[in-house]
Structures are given as structure tokens and as C-alpha cells.
Amino acid sequence: MPSFSAVLAANKQNAPKAIRPVAVLVGGTSGCGRGVAEVLAKYAQGNAHIVLVGRSEEAANEIFASFPKPVDGAKYEFVKCDVSSMRNVGIVTRDLASRLDKINYLVLSTGLLSLAGRRPTEDGVDYKIAVHYYSRFKFAHDLAPLLEKASTAGEPTRVLTILDSFMGAPSGVRPDDMTLEKNYSLQNAALVATTYNDGAIAALAKRYPTVSFSHANPGIVNTNAHRDMPFGIKQLTGLVATLISSPITTCGENMVYTLFDPSIPTGAHYRTPKGEDVKGKPNLSDADIEKIWQHSIEICDGK
């Protein structure tokens, strides 16, 4: 496992120097995504186009104010999107596809902690799984042509989904109930979201062989993820998080270690919070992966 000082040294060495990277961070207005945005901005030293996709323009502007001043032609921009609706995601991906020349880094970290039961969205899927999985799949799938443009130019091209790269398992694929209408529980929802992220990484890497796709667990990070928990639980999780968690910029450096890692230029990768490969992955069969792909296309395509 690389020490944190080794992570810092590797990031400094591997940061792209001869290009102006374009980074799109969905969920970058808070927590782990914010940490990655701050670290990317630090290494780019003002020479980057960074797009934060989220709900809070106020949070994005506060983050941009802490970034190095953009040099000529570089810029920081906020794009508003509630990602629980695939129609909303489609509006944003079509907008980005119409005006960006390329994407080098696509970072997906939207999430929420909630004890609520299944809450169907207009797409017929659960709200929490839409935020943790379907929207992420749609961003990666719709924006793949822009990622391919960066790889064709010989530039680094990475997709990083931040959720839980340990827990996904074949038991998360129920061919007769892919949207968990019949088998919903908090545990099954978490299993499905992590398993579908695992499968999507493999399916996307197969279809876009010049792009690198990673699924990483961020570890325990001091974020605002528990904000919607009931009183008491919120205080307790907040206290535990403060005692044993990492700051978001530490998480950012660790996640950027995977984004910059020269040893994984293409393919599907499953990473620990410290940027090591998760042992035993992938553990899904080709049939499971294809089922996840087909189901995701059915839910997300054409919206």
C-alpha cells in the first residue's frame, strides 16, 4: 500500500503537464468529489477546464474561489443537474457533447445516506440507486465519445466512479428483478448499486478500449453524507466520522492517485481507498456483466 507521502510524490510526478485537461466532476460540489476537484485544480495550477455538475451553484462558486486563478483560456464552470432523473442527465450530457472538444477525467461521486424505503423515480427505478448508479452509467455512456477524443489525441482518459469497490457480488444481479421492485431493502439497494457499478465498469471498458475505467472505495471520509439522517443517528455518525475519518483533500489525493496512475491507461480497475487493486475482482460472470449493460441501456438510453 503506498504511503500518503508516496501518493503525494506520485501525483506530483504523474500530473499532466503538457496539456490543458478537461475534468467533469458529477457530485463535485461536496465531499469526496469536492476533494478530487480541489486536488485536480491544485496540480493543474490554473491550466484546466473544470466542470462541477450538481445542485448547488453557491457551493460550486465557493469551491472555485479556492482554486488557483485560471490561466488564459482555462475555466471553471458549474452545470446544474438533479441527477435522479435520466432526462435531466440527458440534457446535461447533450449540452456538454455540443460544446466540449474532449474530456480527460470524468469523476462520478453523487450520493446520499438515507434510511428511506424504495422511492420510485420517473424512470421506474429507486431514487437512491438512480443517484448511486443509473445517473453515473448515463454520464459515462453518453460522454464516452468525448473521452475517446482525448484518448485519440494521446491524452490521459479516465472515468472514476467513487462508491464501494469491495461489496459488489453476483448475488446483486437478479435477472427477474433488476430494479428491485420485489426485493427492496436497504442492504439489497446498496448491493445492487455497488454490483452495477462493478459490472458497468467492465462493460464500458470492453466497449471503449482506449479509455480507463475505475471503481474506487474512498474509505471513511469526513463529508456531509449523513446530513439527511434522523436526529441522533446524524449526530452519532457525525461524531464517528470526525474521530476516524480522513479529510476530503486526503481522499482527493488518494483518488487522484488512481486518476493519474500511468500503469492503468485503459481497461477496468477496482481500487482500494489507497489506490491498490481490490483482490478477487472482477467476480461477476460475463453473463452478469451483459445483463447489467442491457438493463442500464434500457433505463438510461434515449433520455
Ligand SMILES: NC(=O)c1ccc[n+]([C@@H]2O[C@H](COP(=O)([O-])OP(=O)(O)OC[C@H]3O[C@@H](n4cnc5c(N)ncnc54)[C@H](OP(=O)(O)O)[C@@H]3O)[C@@H](O)[C@H]2O)c1
Ligand atoms: N464519506 C464516506 O465515508 C464514504 C464511504 C464510502 C462510500 N462513500 C460514497 O462516496 C460517494 C460520495 O459520498 P460523499 O461522502 O462525498 O457524500 P457527500 O459529501 O454527501 O457528496 C455527495 C454529492 O452528491 C450530490 N448529490 C446527491 N444527490 C444528488 C442529486 N439528486 N443530484 C445531484 N447531485 C446530488 C451532492 O450534492 P448536494 O450538495 O446538492 O446534495 C454532493 O455533491 C457516495 O456514493 C458515498 O456512498 C462515501
